[in-house]
Amino acid sequence: MFTKKDFADLGQNIVYLKQVQVDDLPDDVxxxxxxxxxxxxxxxxxxxxxxxxxxxxxxxxxxxEHDMQLVTLQ
Known part of the structure; x- marks a missing residue:
């Protein structure tokens, strides 16, 4: 399991997804x-x-498109 520091040390060209329920978002969204x-x-x-x-x-x-690597977190 990665700590926040471990994850940050991986580099700035990494992004991850977080699933979000629409019901939890502001009205305009x-x-x-x-x-x-x-x-x-x-x-x-x-x-x-x-x-x-x-x-x-x-x-x-x-x-x-933005030269980022998408990773999966568990």
Whole structure:
């Protein structure tokens, strides 16, 4: 298991996904989500959210487009 420091030491070109329930988001974001129940927050190694996307596929494409490596956390 990685600590926050271990994760930060991996580098700045790494992002991870966190599944987010649309019901837990602010009203304006929920309206933009349409019929989706779940979105994916993309976070950098500092834990900062850098994007909110509709699918893992979009997150993968976005990461590649910005020369980032998308990793899975367990």
């Amino acid at each position: 929920r309206q933009q989500a349409g019929d989706l129940d779940t979105l994916f927050a993309v976070h950098n190694t500092k834990g900062e959210q850098v994007a909110l996307v509709a699918s893992e596929g979009i997150a993968t494409h976005l990461a590649a």
